[in-house]
Amino acid sequence: MAPRIETKCVQAGYTPKNGEPRQIPIIQSTTFKYATSEDMGKLFDLEAEGYFYSRLQNPTNDLVAAKIASLEGGTAGMLTSSGMAANFFALFNLCSAGDHVVSSSSIYGGTFNLLSVTMARMGIQTTFVDPDATREELDAAFRPNTKCVFGETIANPALTVLDIELFSQAAHDHGVPLIIDNTFATPVNCRPGEWGADIVPHSTTKYMDGHGAALGGAIVDMGRFDWMAHADKYPGLCTPDESYHGIVYAERFGNGGAFITKCTAQLMRDFGSAQSPQSAFILNLGLESLHVRMPRHCENGLAVAEFLNAHPKIARVSYPSLPGDKYYPMAQKYLPNGSCGVVSFELKGGRAAAERFMKALKLAAIETHVADARTCCLCPAASTHRQMTDEQLAAAGVPAGMVRMSCGLESKIDLIEDIAQALEQA
């Protein structure tokens, strides 16, 4: 019997044996002891499984990564220090200088910057495509050196919903995997792997932790992409790694394990970005209630979206689960049980009115954060997206006067009363 997602949130990843701790143990140790150098040598050669240094792997982190992999229906997972590290590792595990990425233009500002500036400096070019691109437009973006396609299930902050099936078909027809950042939907509301995504990174800082307590990221491999069938494109996975005595990841670990093993053995080894076991423990506490919290975030998000939609001072509301929203049909397909607690809207008075409104809010705090138990809000153009030009902002669906409100777990009646009084002052 395959457990349901609610049961996985609570129990997946860790099954204590007789007399072992019921809660996952925090292994707060940087290093691990061995009887002989030979024993340790086997670990360094990736011949045996085990722990030697927490930059590469830690038992607490592995239990939590296994839970997240199970939630997404993947074959392997790993934790990273942040969502940005997860996205960078997911991309850089496939791309080298001279390679090319196709990405939706409607993505998190930090990831947009990673692709358009930092990875460009590393010699990796990105072509940004409209999240609503047709199959023909998608096909036109591919080059012979394209190594992957990137997008977000629900984009932060534009709240576009990606046609994951269309993007995955295009990616696969061009012989490359699809990476889908599933941070906003969480596996409770959408499992991108069921629609063809191959690699699913997360910022666990958001709903998975859900309490604004621990920064973190995760990467899950669905284990379905056939690396060896595209061996010419992925030498890193399909040719010998001399730093591990000529191991070929795709051969030794198969489609189910190659991606995460290489990502851990090379990128964690060389870049660090490990999550602390303390943070992994906090993340796991969040995961235990993810399936209980998500429906409430969605209920509050929808109530706030409906209220704003009917308000005379509001020019536009974006919320994919709101009937009439541009992405409502896409959300019905990919997110039938709800999308998330984040609502974007534009005040008729533009940026100045948005700033007055936010200042007048009493329950919703101004924060660079989303997906928290406490309601918070932000003006993306003045914060997370301030490095973008007006044209890039428009392409990302983020007008200057937009407010992004992340509805928490408070009473929806209190939230709406707070918004109503703040709008009176805006």
Ligand SMILES: *Cc1c(COP(=O)(O)O)cnc(C)c1O
């Ligand atoms: C926040 C966020 C990130 C970055 O995650 P951090 O944990 O802040 O590094 C990446 N993708 C999405 C969709 C996000 O919302």
